Amino acid sequence: MKLKQTVVLFLLSCFSLTAQQKLSVEEIYSGAFRPEAMDELIAMKNTNQYTVLNFDRTSRSMQIDLYDFATLKKVSTLIDTKSFPELADGIDSYVFSKDEKQLLIANNSNPIFRHSFTADYFLYNLTTKKLTKVLEQVQEPTFSPDGSKIGFAKANNLFVYDVASAKVTQVTSDGKKNSIINGITDWVYEEEFAFVRAYDWSADSKKLAYIRFDESEVPEFSMNVFKKNLYPTVETFKYPKAGEKNALVSLHVYDVTSATAKVINLGNYNDFYIARMEWTNDANVLSAQVLNRHQDNLDLLFIDSTTGTAKVVLNEKDKAYVDVTDNLTFLKDNSFIWTSEKDGYNHIYLYDKTGKLKNQVTKGNWEVTAYYGFDEKNKTIFYQSVENGSIVRDVYRIGLDGKNKIKLSKQVGTNGATLSPNFEYFINRYSSATQPTVYTLNSAKDGKQIQSIVDNKALAEKIKKYDLPVKEFFELTTEKGHKLNAWMIKPKDFDATKKYPVFMFQYSGPGSQEVANNWLDSNDMWFMMLAQQGYIVACVDGRGTGFKGAAFKKCTQKELGKYEVEDQIDAAKVIGNYAYVDKTRIGIFGWSYGGFMSSNCLFKGADVFKMAIAVAPVTNWRFYDSIYTERYMQTPQENASGYDDNSPINHVSKLKGNFLLIHGTADDNVHVQNTMQMVEALVQANKQFDWAIYPDKNHGIYGGKTRIQLYNKMTNFIKENL
Numbered sequence: 001m002k003l004k005q006t007v008v009l010f011l012l013s014c015f016s017l018t019a020q021q022k023l024s025v026e027e028i029y030s031g032a033f034r035p036e037a038m039d040e041l042i043a044m045k046n047t048n049q050y051t052v053l054n055f056d057r058t059s060r061s062m063q064i065d066l067y068d069f070a071t072l073k074k075v076s077t078l079i080d081t082k083s084f085p086e087l088a089d090g091i092d093s094y095v096f097s098k099d100e101k102q103l104l105i106a107n108n109s110n111p112i113f114r115h116s117f118t119a120d121y122f123l124y125n126l127t128t129k130k131l132t133k134v135l136e137q138v139q140e141p142t143f144s145p146d147g148s149k150i151g152f153a154k155a156n157n158l159f160v161y162d163v164a165s166a167k168v169t170q171v172t173s174d175g176k177k178n179s180i181i182n183g184i185t186d187w188v189y190e191e192e193f194a195f196v197r198a199y200d201w202s203a204d205s206k207k208l209a210y211i212r213f214d215e216s217e218v219p220e221f222s223m224n225v226f227k228k229n230l231y232p233t234v235e236t237f238k239y240p241k242a243g244e245k246n247a248l249v250s251l252h253v254y255d256v257t258s259a260t261a262k263v264i265n266l267g268n269y270n271d272f273y274i275a276r277m278e279w280t281n282d283a284n285v286l287s288a289q290v291l292n293r294h295q296d297n298l299d300l301l302f303i304d305s306t307t308g309t310a311k312v313v314l315n316e317k318d319k320a321y322v323d324v325t326d327n328l329t330f331l332k333d334n335s336f337i338w339t340s341e342k343d344g345y346n347h348i349y350l351y352d353k354t355g356k357l358k359n360q361v362t363k364g365n366w367e368v369t370a371y372y373g374f375d376e377k378n379k380t381i382f383y384q385s386v387e388n389g390s391i392v393r394d395v396y397r398i399g400l401d402g403k404n405k406i407k408l409s410k411q412v413g414t415n416g417a418t419l420s421p422n423f424e425y426f427i428n429r430y431s432s433a434t435q436p437t438v439y440t441l442n443s444a445k446d447g448k449q450i451q452s453i454v455d456n457k458a459l460a461e462k463i464k465k466y467d468l469p470v471k472e473f474f475e476l477t478t479e480k481g482h483k484l485n486a487w488m489i490k491p492k493d494f495d496a497t498k499k500y501p502v503f504m505f506q507y508s509g510p511g512s513q514e515v516a517n518n519w520l521d522s523n524d525m526w527f528m529m530l531a532q533q534g535y536i537v538a539c540v541d542g543r544g545t546g547f548k549g550a551a552f553k554k555c556t557q558k559e560l561g562k563y564e565v566e567d568q569i570d571a572a573k574v575i576g577n578y579a580y581v582d583k584t585r586i587g588i589f590g591w592s593y594g595g596f597m598s599s600n601c602l603f604k605g606a607d608v609f610k611m612a613i614a615v616a617p618v619t620n621w622r623f624y625d626s627i628y629t630e631r632y633m634q635t636p637q638e639n640a641s642g643y644d645d646n647s648p649i650n651h652v653s654k655l656k657g658n659f660l661l662i663h664g665t666a667d668d669n670v671h672v673q674n675t676m677q678m679v680e681a682l683v684q685a686n687k688q689f690d691w692a693i694y695p696d697k698n699h700g701i702y703g704g705k706t707r708i709q710l711y712n713k714m715t716n717f718i719k720e721n722l
Helices: 002-018 187-192 457-464 522-532 550-554 563-576 593-604 626-633 640-645 648-654 673-684 706-721
Strands: 049-056 061-068 074-080 093-096 102-111 117-125 130-143 149-154 157-162 168-170 180-182 199-201 207-214 220-225 233-238 248-255 260-263 272-279 285-292 297-304 310-317 336-340 347-351 357-360 368-375 380-385 394-399 414-419 425-431 438-443 449-454 471-477 483-489 500-505 536-541 581-591 611-615 658-664 690-694
Touching: 074 102, 093 130, 102 130, 117 149, 130 157, 130 199, 149 199, 157 207, 187 626, 199 272, 207 272, 248 272, 248 285, 336 368, 347 368, 368 414, 380 414, 394 414, 425 449, 471 563, 483 522, 483 563, 500 522, 500 563, 522 536, 522 706, 536 563, 563 581, 563 593, 581 593, 581 706, 593 611, 593 648, 593 658, 611 706, 648 673, 658 673, 658 706, 673 690, 690 706
Parallel strands: 500 536, 500 581, 581 611, 611 658, 658 690
Antiparallel strands: 049 061, 061 074, 093 102, 102 117, 117 130, 130 149, 149 157, 157 168, 180 207, 199 207, 207 248, 220 233, 248 260, 272 285, 285 297, 297 310, 336 347, 347 357, 368 380, 380 394, 414 425, 425 438, 438 449, 471 483, 483 536
């Protein structure tokens, strides 16, 4: 009897040694599963080399290292912070002058909004090895093409620093907080057009073009900043909500030699956006992309900087909206490459310097997802696309004439490329739902792998211990016949005869994608943890999401939250009918647009969803910014029903299930006002719900132990209510 007991105990102990290791929120959100990457990877322009920012854990120092593309061997260390006490705080980012003989190094960065920050900048001469602190707490410094000057912005004004004399010239002087901004975008441009530097050097370094924002008439938004002070302070900034006044923008050209500026006449336009602005290869010709307020008409202008006359060289119109990209590329003769959805899918086009169409380079019922560059010598374009399915990404090369297309990536998943300056090689970034990101050197001729650079084998081995379930990709068809991309994570010990609760995740915003075959992020690891605890986790990309053509993406126009919510409810019904799903226990979660969606799903789909978690949600589209909201909804004055019918704040009376509402008080993007007014609406509807407020946290709700506390809170809510 004793012998039998010993054997049983031994077998049990062996089993426990090989059993699935459990994931924890603490481990996930302390970065334990973060893949190794090539930080600040920059391909050089003049030599066939690239640089990477490396960190030496032993000496706690950082290096900008130079590597050869052909061999991957390290050529040299351009700078090591341990040799420069001034850089004791490290290197936040760096940029080369055009001749690659000077470096501008940022440190002591202080974030402003999502992309913007101020920093101290050091000029490093790669020949003399001399490091000089040149600028303190400025924004967006940029070398002139000849490397003799550096443009920069500070306190809403634009300046020029002369490298030889160290003299600073003030370009503008009317900059004032919450009134006038020169050369830097306002809040809404930064967030929705995704750029901060609103100035550019001409090819001959003699002129600076810049956008001036007059936001004096834009309504202000204020939020309390609590910290640990006796009295909170108030942060006030200009934020145009849907239908409210935007900043008035104007375009200016400053002559560096004569120190004079002229205004470009854009008098033909009214209530417009300058969504992009950059000099062409002709030192006298400036390009600007002007959008009307509805964003359904875009003019590409070529402006003669000498006379100030503007000419429309290309016009894009769309029944819904025109997407703005960074793909405009000028070739040597000022002909240009452009991407457009005008045939229903995003493709590459070639125009001559007058705006006449020469060729549609790519064609097909699939989308170009990234434009990588043009090899002038071989007349070849490199790009990324979803030609092999909307959830994967592949790298291609194609002739400028649209012929000789070659697929360069070999593995199924998500591939991305950084091309070598001579276009002979590319560094491929590859990952899938089962493969952590790997970096390899590949031939740009045929895609053949030459060498491995970063393999993340240590992470792959570490993950094995957890014996994680597989993320299964499939196409879900709703009862209405809509075919939607989806994934599902089932518990590792899944038993088809049992009934499981389902926790759904989505984002659902226009043009977004959550169902993609790439490596797992922190949310995915959390979903894996929930699967370990007996939940099925599922995600469905409904109508309105991206990479399946313009019609699929833009069908939600003027009615954000109608078809997307319908699709999540319909998808939940399909999943609820699976034999192994308990249809009475389906929950849904989302952040930002996803929080808007999860709130709506719980209210409008009260008999389908048992619970929902909404983090930083838009609860009323009238509270959100002008550029984003009006792109899809027009103004509230024009489309009141579109705004009101699909805002969750107007559907609180339908709440039946369990609801957790979460927001940060310092969210400059989706204001905490959304949650406060939702709370009041729920209270007045006499509905019980849970909520959590994170003091001084922005839209990302992070810092210190914040994410750990937040995800433990959400985990506990799921366990108690699903």
